Amino acid sequence: MVGTPFSSGHPLADRRADFAATMAAGAAWVDAAEVMSSALELAPDWAAGWYQLGDYFESACDAEAAATAWRKAIELEPGDPFGAGLKIDLQRAVPVVETMPTAFVETLFDQYAPRFEASLVGKLDYTGPDVIMRALTEVGFERASSAIDLGCGTGLMGEALRERCDWLGGYDVSQEMLKQAARKGIYDFLGKQDLCALEVSDLRYDLIVAADVFIYVGALERVIGWAANSLAPRGQVAFTVERGEAPLELRESRRFAHSEEYVLGVLRNAGFKYITLTDCVLRKDRGVDVKAFCVVASMEPLVSRFDRDGGEVVAA
Structure with missing residues (x-):
């Protein structure tokens, strides 16, 4: 995922998120979303977690739930460093976004820089x-x-x-x-x-x-x-x-x-x-x-x- 270090600051929430990632690695998207949702009950202000939950729902073919999670990520981080708004826009029949959030591009390449070339x-x-x-x-x-x-x-x-x-x-x-x-x-x-x-x-x-x-x-x-x-x-x-x-x-x-x-x-x-x-x-x-x-x-x-x-x- 793109964003800040994937940690909520809540140890139990982080462990559940790690468990969800393991499930996702096995393509168990519905289960991953369920466990990630339980992690967010413990850390409801974790924007990166909401973005990741949206990705799990998207992979589980639940577009409505994915959009809801991504909107929550934007609500918590209005600058949208994860590019959640772009994901929502891609769900439309004809995307309308004409530019990218600066915070998203900056975060993406800050993380990418060491291995870019x-x-x-x-x-x-x-x-x-x-x-x-x-x-x-x-x-x-x-x-x-x-x-x-x-x-x-x-x-x-x-x-x-x-x-x-x-x-x-x-x-x-x-x-x-x-x-x-x-x-x-x-x-x-x-x-x-x-x-x-x-x-x-x-x-x-x-x-x-x-x-x-x-x-x-x-x-x-x-x-x-x-x-x-x-x-x-x-x-x-x-x-x-x-x-x-x-x-x-x-x-x-x-x-x-x-x-x-x-x-x-x-x-x-x-x-x-x-x-x-x-x-x-x-x-x-x-x-x-x-x-x-x-x-x-x-x-x-x-x-x-x-x-x-x-x-x-x-x-x-």
Whole structure:
């Protein structure tokens, strides 16, 4: 589960929760839910316990009971560090959530940080930085005076960029991920920042990148608007998104997918005229390739091919 350490502070409740987890490991979901419910009778203010109870009910195919438990978790922790609201939304025929709770993303990656690279690169065949660098090279990118890595994580994208940037900064919502990135010594600046709350300042960047990050942002209007107002002349924004059919699609993985039409619409509305889209596979999820596309966009042409094509380029 995602959340704070799985302890209620009540020894007997913790023992019952451990017993419930053992039952769940054997797929005895109804029994696990019953025992977990008895643990919560002893620790009724245990938000993480209510979230876990919801998961047990969901696995037991009791959607109504699961939603009730998740609502209790949100009531106790309004910031929703467990992502219970996303689980409730996924029960709807058409999910309506357009962004993720900041506390959920922060908690998720604070916990994930120590094993992030071993898991993402070693087990999931993650290729985000390579995909973005190839796409940038294709449109003529050579070097940036200043670049900002949104959702920099442990610095995988930064490692790919470092030799081609005079100044490189990174933002991430997770302090633990930032600690991992700082150890590499590749960033000139690192800051803790919710990407959904970026504010335009006097700083201007030649390059803004977001590798496999917008899947945790959801609706892109605000962050793309920020990028449009934060680019230097002839600057570029480059990012990857999971490919979806609907404009904005919350998946069972509790990540967002985006359609080409939606992404293009957001970019055009923000003033971007020169756009490339490149199909790619970012990583694997349970052994299956995650279909995605990489975007490079600018308001002014960077290389002559844009001039020949007379403006916008959309490449499959």
